[in-house]
Amino acid sequence: MKPALDLDENPCRPRHFKPAPCGALPMEGPQKELLETGRTRLVLTGVLFALAFLLIGFRLVDLTVLKGGDTRLTHAHLRPHTEATRADIVDRNGVLLARTLESEALVAYPKLVDDAAAAARKLVAVLPDLNQQDVQAKLSSGRKYVRLKRQLTPEQQFAVNNLGIPGIKFETAGFRVYPKGALTSAVVGYIDGADNKGLAGIERGLDDELKTADDPVELSLDTRLQYILTEEMQAQIAAFNAQGGAGIIADANTGEIVALASLPSFDPNDMSGVNEQALFNRATLGTYEMGSVFKIFTTAMALDEHVTTLAGSYDATNPIHIGRFTIHDDHAKHRWLSVPEIFIYSSNIGSAKMAVDAGADRQRDFLGRLGLLAEPKVEIQEIGRPEWPSAWHLVNTMTIAFGHGISVSPLQMVTAVSAVVNGGVLHRATFLKHAEDYRPTGVRVLSRETSEDMRRLLRLVVERGTGKFGAAPGYLVGGKTGTAEKVDGRGYARKELLSSFIGVFPINEPRYVIMVSIDQPHPNGKSMGEATGGWVAAPAVSRIVQRMAPIVGIPPVDEDSPEIRRALLVDFAPSLGRKIAAD
Amino acid sequence: MSMLRLATWGWLAAVGVAGFGTFEMKYQVARVDDELGRVNRQIDADRDQLRVLSAEWSYLTQPARLDQLRQRHLALVPVSRAQLGSLDQIPFRSSEIAGSPLASAPPSPAPSLPSHAPVRLPGGADLASIKPGAAR
Numbered sequence: 001m002k003p004a005l006d007l008d009e010n011p012c013r014p015r016h017f018k019p020a021p022c023g024a025l026p027m028e029g030p031q032k033e034l035l036e037t038g039r040t041r042l043v044l045t046g047v048l049f050a051l052a053f054l055l056i057g058f059r060l061v062d063l064t065v066l067k068g069g070d071t072r073l074t075h076a077h078l079r080p081h082t083e084a085t086r087a088d089i090v091d092r093n094g095v096l097l098a099r100t101l102e103s104e105a106l107v108a109y110p111k112l113v114d115d116a117a118a119a120a121r122k123l124v125a126v127l128p129d130l131n132q133q134d135v136q137a138k139l140s141s142g143r144k145y146v147r148l149k150r151q152l153t154p155e156q157q158f159a160v161n162n163l164g165i166p167g168i169k170f171e172t173a174g175f176r177v178y179p180k181g182a183l184t185s186a187v188v189g190y191i192d193g194a195d196n197k198g199l200a201g202i203e204r205g206l207d208d209e210l211k212t213a214d215d216p217v218e219l220s221l222d223t224r225l226q227y228i229l230t231e232e233m234q235a236q237i238a239a240f241n242a243q244g245g246a247g248i249i250a251d252a253n254t255g256e257i258v259a260l261a262s263l264p265s266f267d268p269n270d271m272s273g274v275n276e277q278a279l280f281n282r283a284t285l286g287t288y289e290m291g292s293v294f295k296i297f298t299t300a301m302a303l304d305e306h307v308t309t310l311a312g313s314y315d316a317t318n319p320i321h322i323g324r325f326t327i328h329d330d331h332a333k334h335r336w337l338s339v340p341e342i343f344i345y346s347s348n349i350g351s352a353k354m355a356v357d358a359g360a361d362r363q364r365d366f367l368g369r370l371g372l373l374a375e376p377k378v379e380i381q382e383i384g385r386p387e388w389p390s391a392w393h394l395v396n397t398m399t400i401a402f403g404h405g406i407s408v409s410p411l412q413m414v415t416a417v418s419a420v421v422n423g424g425v426l427h428r429a430t431f432l433k434h435a436e437d438y439r440p441t442g443v444r445v446l447s448r449e450t451s452e453d454m455r456r457l458l459r460l461v462v463e464r465g466t467g468k469f470g471a472a473p474g475y476l477v478g479g480k481t482g483t484a485e486k487v488d489g490r491g492y493a494r495k496e497l498l499s500s501f502i503g504v505f506p507i508n509e510p511r512y513v514i515m516v517s518i519d520q521p522h523p524n525g526k527s528m529g530e531a532t533g534g535w536v537a538a539p540a541v542s543r544i545v546q547r548m549a550p551i552v553g554i555p556p557v558d559e560d561s562p563e564i565r566r567a568l569l570v571d572f573a574p575s576l577g578r579k580i581a582a583d
Numbered sequence: 584m585s586m587l588r589l590a591t592w593g594w595l596a597a598v599g600v601a602g603f604g605t606f607e608m609k610y611q612v613a614r615v616d617d618e619l620g621r622v623n624r625q626i627d628a629d630r631d632q633l634r635v636l637s638a639e640w641s642y643l644t645q646p647a648r649l650d651q652l653r654q655r656h657l658a659l660v661p662v663s664r665a666q667l668g669s670l671d672q673i674p675f676r677s678s679e680i681a682g683s684p685l686a687s688a689p690p691s692p693a694p695s696l697p698s699h700a701p702v703r704l705p706g707g708a709d710l711a712s713i714k715p716g717a718a719r
Contacts (some may be wrong), residue, residue, distance in 0.1 A: 094643035179641035223590060227646035474664035550662040555669060 088216035106149040112167030116140040118193040126159040182267040190268035205380040218433040220256035232540040240521035246282035252418040252510040255427030287384040287407035291484030294403030301366040304450040306462030313338040316349040344465030355401030370416035470538035474556030478507030481533035501537035
């Protein structure tokens, strides 16, 4: 090698650079070729190694510097979805309404059990609530698999495990708990525990979502208001010895249902011995002839379509005879009544004439716009189909004006009344909580002016009309009473009533619509022989308002302050035979 | 030649240190990983416990039950209209009082608000010992 080095003694060459010996090489022929091959292989290997180290270097930089700051745990804390997985259901404040808990169930494979009697004795010794004969029978049944006990505590599991009986095994099983029990069952519903299938309410309506969701499903319900509604309704049902009732509190501006009760109710934790009555959701599935509360829509329609005005009046002197029907007034005044009077004294005759003035087409169109003629689309499936005449004759127009001959559900009523009072915008009812910043758009169904007039009229009903018991001192409640005779086989049963009150609160700037319907109340000693909506349902709404106002943050006001008087003023001199509207 | 040997020793030492360091690191990681697994299992167990306990809490705070407990043990009643007001309903202290209003103003009598004495639980029972649903 020496001669090659000597050939190039350039002092400026890099220290480690060894120029290829270009001079005379000592090797020729095959030797040279071998050398060339070796050199090429060496270079190739070197390049490969360099690449490998570069790659490792890059990866190191990548892991330590670029991804180093990412300290998220790779361990997934979410438990894997199984057959029994089901998301929680919570109310609008995060209060737990339904949850699936996991527990160990005690199961046995009888064929593997040697001595059934001894095994049964040992098991009962640590699990005293089991029946020894029962267990022994199961263990010697010769079946492939039997379930001995659900929901073992960890201590029990440990004790059973210590017994070391062959053929006795544990099985993880989910079970659904409903901490609020019967209070929220009308909306939450229940499931079939064996195959994790929702059978009613949200559990049924959102079955698929609940099975796949990781986060809890947030309902629009408020458990506190739900309790107030339920309790006040129960008080009225007891006081008037009634069959049951339906009640709803809805947010008038968003369509959210914040409380919904159907009584009698059922406890979803214990479905044994639950009857059809309790499972039937009267607030959403039941459709009823609502009676005079329907005059809200008749009056709103007449005002909105400019059929009449608040200054208009109708002759309510004599009952109307049409076909085999006679329409008369329960609180008959036997004179001309102004439009506000028709509303506050709940005159059937006046309302019927008002509807006839508007005509069947406009009436049907208006009720349709308010969603009263079609099934509402909500998250639960227990929804009743409204019933109304296919042929809308004159007599139908008249009876529908005061809420007979058409059946709708309380849910539809509340949604429609919300639209009438909130400025005229219809919002779809929902059982799910809206996001904080969500502003529902809705559909305009009547004018702002009509809505304002209706609020005044509803207030008047509570101040001077049939809904006086709906008043709540310090709070501005408006509302309308309704007492419908229930259809009994062929005709109307005079004694079987559905007594309702729809309250709006606060009436000057509505936030909540509260409906209470009591089914088949009987007059009691204090009610002077009455079991009407004004006597039965209105007091419940009054108490509900007084109890819920502090919770929802609505301060009391001075009802007699001049500003409020002016805002809700209706100029309604009793009509003295003025003949404005066509007869 | 000695230079070369020194460098070789140096590299050998470096390799040794790096190897030792790597193994040490590996075992540390294994230990930490075990710890992580243990903590994760603990977290899972705690989380399960929490799920059960919060369900229990929701059950024990059923409004009807709270209402019963209130009736039995507390003199609290729902807030009434008279107890609610706004700030502008509270009059400002009159500034006509001479001198520094703070120094010379006569001590105003405490507003008479409805008040309740603390309620002693009957028989020294504490709330925790009340069985859920006992009165249902």
